[in-house]
Amino acid sequence: MKDIITVSGLTKRFGTFTAVDGVDMSIPPQTVYGFLGPNGSGKTTAIRMMCGLLQPTAGKIEVLGMNIPEQTEQIRRQVGYMTQKFSMYGDLSVYQNMRFMARIMGVYGRGMEQRIAHLLERFKLDTFSRRSAGSLSGGQKRRLALAASVIHKPKLLLLDEPTSEVDPNTRREFWDELFVMCEAGTTILVTTHLMDEAERCHHLAIINEGCKVADGTPTDLKSGIGADICQVQGPDISELRSVFSGEKRILATARIGMAIRVITEKGVEPGCQWLSTFLADYQVSVEPAEPSIEDVFVMATRDNRGAEQG
Amino acid sequence: MNALIASFIRIMAVCSKEMIHLVHDRLTFGMVVMIPLFQLVLFGYTINTDVRNVPAGIVDQVNNSFTRKLIGDLQASQVVDFTKVANTPRELETLIRNGEVNAGIIIPHDVEKRYYSGEGDIAQILVDGSDTTLASAVRALSSFPFSPDQTISNRSRAGSFSVRLLYNPERRSSLFTVPGLLGVILTMTMIMFTSIAIVRERERGNMELLITTPVRNLELMVGKITPYVGIGLIQVSVILFLGVLLFRVPVVGKLPQVYAACLLFILANLTLGLMISTLVKNQLAAMQMSFFLLLPSILLSGFMFPFVAMPKIAQQIAEVLPLTHFLRIIRGIILREEPMSQMMSDITFLALFALVFLIISTIRFSKRLE
Numbered sequence: 001m002k003d004i005i006t007v008s009g010l011t012k013r014f015g016t017f018t019a020v021d022g023v024d025m026s027i028p029p030q031t032v033y034g035f036l037g038p039n040g041s042g043k044t045t046a047i048r049m050m051c052g053l054l055q056p057t058a059g060k061i062e063v064l065g066m067n068i069p070e071q072t073e074q075i076r077r078q079v080g081y082m083t084q085k086f087s088m089y090g091d092l093s094v095y096q097n098m099r100f101m102a103r104i105m106g107v108y109g110r111g112m113e114q115r116i117a118h119l120l121e122r123f124k125l126d127t128f129s130r131r132s133a134g135s136l137s138g139g140q141k142r143r144l145a146l147a148a149s150v151i152h153k154p155k156l157l158l159l160d161e162p163t164s165e166v167d168p169n170t171r172r173e174f175w176d177e178l179f180v181m182c183e184a185g186t187t188i189l190v191t192t193h194l195m196d197e198a199e200r201c202h203h204l205a206i207i208n209e210g211c212k213v214a215d216g217t218p219t220d221l222k223s224g225i226g227a228d229i230c231q232v233q234g235p236d237i238s239e240l241r242s243v244f245s246g247e248k249r250i251l252a253t254a255r256i257g258m259a260i261r262v263i264t265e266k267g268v269e270p271g272c273q274w275l276s277t278f279l280a281d282y283q284v285s286v287e288p289a290e291p292s293i294e295d296v297f298v299m300a301t302r303d304n305r306g307a308e309q310g
Numbered sequence: 311m312n313a314l315i316a317s318f319i320r321i322m323a324v325c326s327k328e329m330i331h332l333v334h335d336r337l338t339f340g341m342v343v344m345i346p347l348f349q350l351v352l353f354g355y356t357i358n359t360d361v362r363n364v365p366a367g368i369v370d371q372v373n374n375s376f377t378r379k380l381i382g383d384l385q386a387s388q389v390v391d392f393t394k395v396a397n398t399p400r401e402l403e404t405l406i407r408n409g410e411v412n413a414g415i416i417i418p419h420d421v422e423k424r425y426y427s428g429e430g431d432i433a434q435i436l437v438d439g440s441d442t443t444l445a446s447a448v449r450a451l452s453s454f455p456f457s458p459d460q461t462i463s464n465r466s467r468a469g470s471f472s473v474r475l476l477y478n479p480e481r482r483s484s485l486f487t488v489p490g491l492l493g494v495i496l497t498m499t500m501i502m503f504t505s506i507a508i509v510r511e512r513e514r515g516n517m518e519l520l521i522t523t524p525v526r527n528l529e530l531m532v533g534k535i536t537p538y539v540g541i542g543l544i545q546v547s548v549i550l551f552l553g554v555l556l557f558r559v560p561v562v563g564k565l566p567q568v569y570a571a572c573l574l575f576i577l578a579n580l581t582l583g584l585m586i587s588t589l590v591k592n593q594l595a596a597m598q599m600s601f602f603l604l605l606p607s608i609l610l611s612g613f614m615f616p617f618v619a620m621p622k623i624a625q626q627i628a629e630v631l632p633l634t635h636f637l638r639i640i641r642g643i644i645l646r647e648e649p650m651s652q653m654m655s656d657i658t659f660l661a662l663f664a665l666v667f668l669i670i671s672t673i674r675f676s677k678r679l680e
């Protein structure tokens with residue numbers, strides 16, 4: 001089957017600043033495609049171009065077999081978009097917001113009430129249906145926005161950070177929902193900076209400073225990380241900070257509770273072996289660890305961080 | 311057919327959403343009733359340029375039926391109230407100087423001959439010039455149409471028929487002001503309401519979602535102005551009700567024409583507001599721009615100053631303002647009972663104005679974020 005989204009050389013410049021820089025990607029049908037990137041990396045800008053809200057400076061976008069922006073109007077009915085910033089009407093009630101979106105999206109008549117009731121129940125909003133949307137909590141607002149974005153059973157769902165402000169339990173349910181929709185035939189593009197969410201996606205693209213820096217299934221990305229990950233533990237770990245700094249082979253470190261996670265450059269000698277010799281003077285143990293998506297993310301977005309700090 | 315129904319439903323969705331905003335926004339809702347009430351009372355009562363019953367004296371050197379008719383007609387105008395009779399012009403001047411009267415009329419021996427010959431003044435009016443408002447009011451009598459027999463014919467002397475004199479013999483300015491206020495209030499509120507209609511969505515962040523939906527520009531525009539048409543008509547009713555109640559403005563029996571004219575004018579202003587909304591970046595700018603348009607409307611449309619007395623250039627500017635045309639129509643209907651056919655050009659102007667601005671805003675509104 002044909003890809004749902006195909007993007008090539010997608011570029012967006014605001015004045016002299018390049019927010020999205022030559023991104024290529026394609027999303028096959030019935031995939032949950034994760035868009036991972038730090039703040040300001042251009043995720044929202046890329047999504048906005050895909051739904052015709054912004055005109056690309058350069059590049060080609062094809063969504064559901066149609067060209068954006070020329071044929072934007074034709075695909076509107078088949079695309080659901082959940083904005084990063086809450087964009088429902090704060091002074092309308094939950095139900096009124098849903099009804100507005102339903103009518104606008106072409107869901108009306110007998111089916112409408114049923115569909116709204118179903119979604120409100122599914123997203124646990126039925127008890128708030130008369131509350132004004134503005135008075136909902138952050139997580140409740142997100143649920144309302146998601147419910148509204150799928151009211152017309154879109155073929156493609158674009159979700160811009162749908163789970164920020166959502167508690168862990170609700171987030172799990174939220175993601176379960178996404179997979180239910182995905183299995184029912186919806187293709188989902190979702191931006192996030194949460195690692196556990198990224199881990200769940202069928203496919204991931206990591207974007208940094210407007211450029212796509214990595215792309216693949218979570219498993220492929222982890223196995224292809226190109227670095228050795230070590231877990232350092234012991235009484236002396238608090239002294240290691242200064243020892244690590246300035247050491248070329250150490251690419252990144254992170255303190256995780258009683259341990260330090262160290263990403264070391266691959267070499268002839270395995271990273272952890274080298275590290276334990278390097279730390280021989282200290283009372284610490286060094287163990288190899290499985291790479292995580294976070295490690296992949298840190299590696300992929302590392303270069304510019306160094307540059308930024310230096 | 312299905313596409314048409316879907317389109318209609320989208321318009322209704324926007325319209326009912328807009329209505330909910332309106333009901334929730336107490337300030338806006340309050341403005342619907344408070345603005346008319348305030349302005350009507352303010353303008354109708356306090357800014358009353360009417361000068362009436364100026365005490366005046368008479369020097370009648372003829373004293374026959376002709377002059378008695380003349381004096382009677384002047385008295386009926388209620389501008390002057392003849393309280394004193396003097397024997398000579400000198401005596402009259404003294405009365406004025408002493409402040410016993412503020413004005414006076416001197417009717418010469420040959421008044422009838424002057425009248426029928428059509429040359430020179432019939433009589434001389436004296437007025438105390440120290441109070442300019444008063445003086446100008448009395449001076450207006452110089453073009454007082456007078457005819458010794460009952461019919462007002464071409465034979466009446468003394469210049470043009472002023473509309474106020476012909477159809478508003480009591481010279482009540484509220485009759486003139488209330489229809490004008492109808493126009494001014496509608497201009498003020500209608501432009502203001504819709505000028506923020508689209509910017510508000512932008513400011514509150516609703517736009518990003520709204521423009522990714524299949525709603526078309528025209529549907530959005532029509533849906534957005536429809537509730538305000540209702541609001542406008544409510545305002546019209548409030549103003550007319552108060553006008554009848556407080557100022558006895560004669561509208562009964564002409565209501566269909568009055569409402570039709572108002573509807574047209576409301577549409578013209580709403581679409582103008584909509585256009586502003588597509589131009590500006592925030593609500594404050596929208597307000598400023600509405601205000602910027604309101605001023606010339608008030609000053610040039612003929613609401614404040616008589617249209618004919620304005621310089622040519624001001625008249626030309628005024629011709630593009632909807633209020634100018636509306637005032638002609640509404641005064642024609644309420645004050646002169648002018649037939650609609652006489653006002654076709656003004657009606658056409660308003661209809662075209664509304665149409666053109668609806669089209670411009672529809673084209674200008676871009677379903678993009680930039």
Ligand SMILES: Nc1ncnc2c1ncn2[C@@H]1O[C@H](COP(=O)(O)OP(=O)(O)OP(=O)(O)O)[C@@H](O)[C@H]1O
Nearest residue numbers: 014017019037038039040041042043044045046084
């Ligand atoms: N309209 C605009 N004008 C100028 N610069 C913009 C505009 N929109 C976005 N940018 C810039 O483009 C860059 C990318 O922004 P974008 O919102 O796409 O990032 P993001 O990846 O979604 O970030 P976040 O995770 O914080 O949501 C940012 O540096 C931002 O300042």
Ligand SMILES: [Mg+2]
Nearest residue numbers: 043044084160
């Ligand atoms: Mg973003």
